[in-house]
Amino acid sequence: MHRGDPSTKEGGGTVDLNADVGESFGRWQLGDDAALLPHLTSANVACGFHAGDPLTLVRTCALAVEHGVVIGAQVGYRDLAGFGRRYVEVPAAELEADVLYQLGALDGIARAAGARVAYVKPHGALYHAVSRHPEQARALVRAVAAFGGLPVLGLAGSAFLDVVADAGLPAVGEGFADRAYLPGGGLVPRSEPGALLLDPAVVAAQAVRLAASGTVRSLCVHGDSPGAPELAAAVRVALDAAGATVAPFA
Template sequence: MERPRVDLNSDLGEGFGVWRLGDDTALLDVVSSANVACGFHAGDPSTMRRVCAAAADRGVTIGAQVSYRDLAGFGRRFVDVEPRELADEVVYQLAALDGFARIAGSRVRYVKPHGALYNAVVTHTGQAEALVAAVRDYDPDLAALGLPGSEWLRLAEEAGLRTVREAFADRAYRPDGSLVPRREPGAVVRDGDEVVHRGLRMVTEGVVRAVDGTDVAVRPASLCVHGDTPGAVALAVRVRDALRDAGVEVRAFG
């Protein structure tokens, strides 16, 4: 029987200037894929270059975490941007990060939308189409990372892009498989034991307990542990070790 495997990803490079968010270096010793901010919700050229270099040194796969142009809101506010403009802004972010990845001897391998854009393209067909068009035009070999059942993954698959199902060990789920919005209480799971339990169950059983107590199918190829939560590094280590102890190989999909 083939050994089960999963990618472990985290959002990195989310500082800006002298301000740092999370321990990028420590997390890069734990995860197999890094979703690197591209300057629109967080990140700046020096941060992008530093994180890409550190990821390349460790053999961690680099992904572009693209966002609305919303530094003030950390990309967590919906922006009703025209699809063509959104596509251009995604290409802009992709190209910027890919430049630093190539300087480091690597390259961008996948795209993951951030924050409000991630949530929007679950159901917003126009913005999902724009995201797909940007990826297809820039590099159709890039994978699309996102929520199962989203318009983003559906349209990406129709366009011939490789799609990768993602789940969140530290986020609460609704019964329909969508994420509980961050503005609602309990949207982020902060109990370490619960995060580890949920992550392990997602990968080994293909389900997660929703807020109403029902089990929702997820079956992730990539599992995310956010890098901006308190104790993120130790929590990511616990999730990785629990997966390995359960016989799951932690390996990048890219």
């Protein structure tokens, strides 16, 4: 069985619940962060490259602190028009600088709110690219190390987490409660039917299976999914019922 396969036995354990937040930009409002954050233990806050304007990020970090949610930097390609979901062939040195810039910007905002950036998660196309393009993976990891070293989230069982661990950084396996999985453990592409799971009962059941897998330390519910707050609430109820402890990993 692939390390990322969600078809495992159910049970307890400790697991984090994260979501992508702070992705609105100007008059473009995406998701309902105020309703979603109370259900989370970690928040992947956009850093302004794929989404998130400064005022949105200030407000998002303040909300996270208010609810006791750990702040993570959701770093991505410099691609506002594509929401960071398009692969970018960027030189390694440039990507390293871009990631370092995003970390510094969000950490400054987080510290002003009374917190700090506690972990890193690549966003969208970059999330998948770092498992297929070793140079981009190493560039991202070098930026995190230069920043001082933080835990890094990645798809459980992916090659990217090996790069993270080899660099001496904490590698955190992530599972997706609201995404369909391929038989080999990868995610069904968003372009295919059924890639996004929107039924709270289905999402909650998958979250419990992933939490029991032994490889997933953090579960994600996408903040831009329709009904994301309701999905996250259903996941929390199901995890509690399964005897899992929901707590931040960082």
